Amino acid sequence: MSKLPPTPPPLIPSKPPPLPGYGLIHARLLPPSHTTLPHLHFAYPLKLISIASTPSTTNSYQTVFQLTYGGGLVSNDQVNLRIVVETNAKLCLLTQGSTKIFKQKSDGHKTRQALDVRLCRGARLLLLPDPLQPFGESVFSQIQRFWLEEDGGMVVLDWVTEGRAARGERWDLESFESRNEVYCLDSGRLLLRDAILLKSVPSTDGDSNNTQKESLRSKMDGLVVFATLIIRGAAFERLATYAKNKFSKEPRIGGRNFDAGGDESGGEVGGVPVKTRRRRDVLWTVSEVRGFVLVKVSGWALEEVRGFLRELLIDGEDVVGEFGEDCLLCLR
Amino acid sequence: MGEDDDKKALGEEIAELESRLQTARARLPLKTEIQSLDKATTHLSIHSCKKGLRTTTPETHFILLLSDSALPLGSFAFSSGLESYTAHRPATASTPRETIERFLKLSVSSLSHTTLPFVLEAHKQPGAALTLDDVFDASTICTVARRASVSQGRALLTVHEKSFASSLPPSPALETYRRALRMGNVQDRASGHFPVVYGVLCNIAGISLEETGYLFLLGHVKAVLSAAVRQSLIGPYHMQALLAAQETREIMDDALTVAEGIAVEDAGQSVPTLDLYQGRHELLYSRVFNS
Numbered sequence: 001m002s003k004l005p006p007t008p009p010p011l012i013p014s015k016p017p018p019l020p021g022y023g024l025i026h027a028r029l030l031p032p033s034h035t036t037l038p039h040l041h042f043a044y045p046l047k048l049i050s051i052a053s054t055p056s057t058t059n060s061y062q063t064v065f066q067l068t069y070g071g072g073l074v075s076n077d078q079v080n081l082r083i084v085v086e087t088n089a090k091l092c093l094l095t096q097g098s099t100k101i102f103k104q105k106s107d108g109h110k111t112r113q114a115l116d117v118r119l120c121r122g123a124r125l126l127l128l129p130d131p132l133q134p135f136g137e138s139v140f141s142q143i144q145r146f147w148l149e150e151d152g153g154m155v156v157l158d159w160v161t162e163g164r165a166a167r168g169e170r171w172d173l174e175s176f177e178s179r180n181e182v183y184c185l186d187s188g189r190l191l192l193r194d195a196i197l198l199k200s201v202p203s204t205d206g207d208s209n210n211t212q213k214e215s216l217r218s219k220m221d222g223l224v225v226f227a228t229l230i231i232r233g234a235a236f237e238r239l240a241t242y243a244k245n246k247f248s249k250e251p252r253i254g255g256r257n258f259d260a261g262g263d264e265s266g267g268e269v270g271g272v273p274v275k276t277r278r279r280r281d282v283l284w285t286v287s288e289v290r291g292f293v294l295v296k297v298s299g300w301a302l303e304e305v306r307g308f309l310r311e312l313l314i315d316g317e318d319v320v321g322e323f324g325e326d327c328l329l330c331l332r
Numbered sequence: 333m334g335e336d337d338d339k340k341a342l343g344e345e346i347a348e349l350e351s352r353l354q355t356a357r358a359r360l361p362l363k364t365e366i367q368s369l370d371k372a373t374t375h376l377s378i379h380s381c382k383k384g385l386r387t388t389t390p391e392t393h394f395i396l397l398l399s400d401s402a403l404p405l406g407s408f409a410f411s412s413g414l415e416s417y418t419a420h421r422p423a424t425a426s427t428p429r430e431t432i433e434r435f436l437k438l439s440v441s442s443l444s445h446t447t448l449p450f451v452l453e454a455h456k457q458p459g460a461a462l463t464l465d466d467v468f469d470a471s472t473i474c475t476v477a478r479r480a481s482v483s484q485g486r487a488l489l490t491v492h493e494k495s496f497a498s499s500l501p502p503s504p505a506l507e508t509y510r511r512a513l514r515m516g517n518v519q520d521r522a523s524g525h526f527p528v529v530y531g532v533l534c535n536i537a538g539i540s541l542e543e544t545g546y547l548f549l550l551g552h553v554k555a556v557l558s559a560a561v562r563q564s565l566i567g568p569y570h571m572q573a574l575l576a577a578q579e580t581r582e583i584m585d586d587a588l589t590v591a592e593g594i595a596v597e598d599a600g601q602s603v604p605t606l607d608l609y610q611g612r613h614e615l616l617y618s619r620v621f622n623s
Contacts, residue, residue, distance in 0.1 A: 179600060190466070191470055194473055195599065195600025195601060196604050214438075220604075226604050251615075252616065253420070253612065253615050254419050254617045254618065283608055285607075287473055287474055287611060289478070296608055296611060
């Protein structure tokens, strides 16, 4: 409790400092229902491209692509993006392809990404990036903070894959940290904190210590991706309910399938006894915490997890209803 | 059958603790003799009971009480994810012993990054218990883990209220905390999370920071291993062997070192697979444990 509490981006936009990696997105609603971007700033190595939704849409939104040069972040790259979504405005933030995190070149050259978002009343944010892909020996830390005003809605996907599997890299990163924190805008109270901390295990060769420590790769049980979907707000209530219902209808583990239509019954997938399951190779869970619904998805095949998330967002209706199907780019 | 095993395990545990107590007592006069004599007399008058060298300090006394399996926290109802973990792993992948030994390491490592920092911080700042409780509540995502934490935390508060309060100095911090659990307004109501209650209570009992961390870890290790015994992964003798093992103590030492370096705002899940397995505990067709 020693550190100063973080502060939300100011409502009145100020140009970000002309420093590498700084950026600002400001979304505003022009009545009755047209979302505009009065401010969009960025500096290398960050790049932002905006696309307005087709004018025919009755309830318009803005899509911004967050790009990096060469599709990734190299050692010592720092990205600081601030976003303000004003009352009732709608913003969708996407990427084009996974964010590759390259090997750390020298000590202390951490690759960092910070996102600070202010969501005003009735504002809706969709954050559906492609997964982060930390390469071998990379050092990365990301913090995404969201300040919510009453009724602000958000759907945020944060996911990380094992690395360059084609080159045999599986969780060979040096360290990886990703945190998502949601605060109440008025009181500054922390509403939710979801953090994942991965660290390589130093090899203990020649160490007198006879404790054999399990490598990070081995700890992951062969899982290739970890995804967290955070859902909040009345605008996405149907999605939240759908996810909860879907989980409660998951087949019981270790039970017998007495249903007549057991067409997919039997077998084991990745060590999990599966009786009936639509998506194989996916391991997931849902929790409801302080007004949020969190879906955690992992799996032994990235494409299966992608497909699972896509189905969830389409069947949950809200996201596609608010932002159209184009926003599901990262899940294709 | 399970009860017999439990009793056996309990008996052994008590015997082990008693022998540790004896060796500790035996060391006490020895240590003080080495120090200069005049210093030794003042030292003793502060730290031991008046009746003589044979009795133990109140801190040690409370350490033993808190480490007792008979402490009514209902910890036996929780397996910290072990039950779901074993259900998710193919029975052929490893022997039951390997399974529990691996799980124990993963579980302690996870605990050192998520929960233990809160125990230590609550011990350092009992006055901040309410804030810590709120932050821990915001940071604990897994429904099953939340349930286990709140249930044991509240039970420990009750133990304090009904059993320990009369023997310990009064604590305004704990009283405020306890009152906040009954707040009418749901938003401001505290949850009573186990690590926070534990840290504050150990502080009141005069147990040092390191010993508090160690005690919490030992409690966790014992709970996991006793769940393993009841799940028939290992027998009660092997449980004691694991408890006594140098390796287990090293794991605990590592965990304490890690946790001391993590501020509560930097806590997070270091073994994401555990959250998944534990979250899927709800899906077990039949279950023995609550977590």
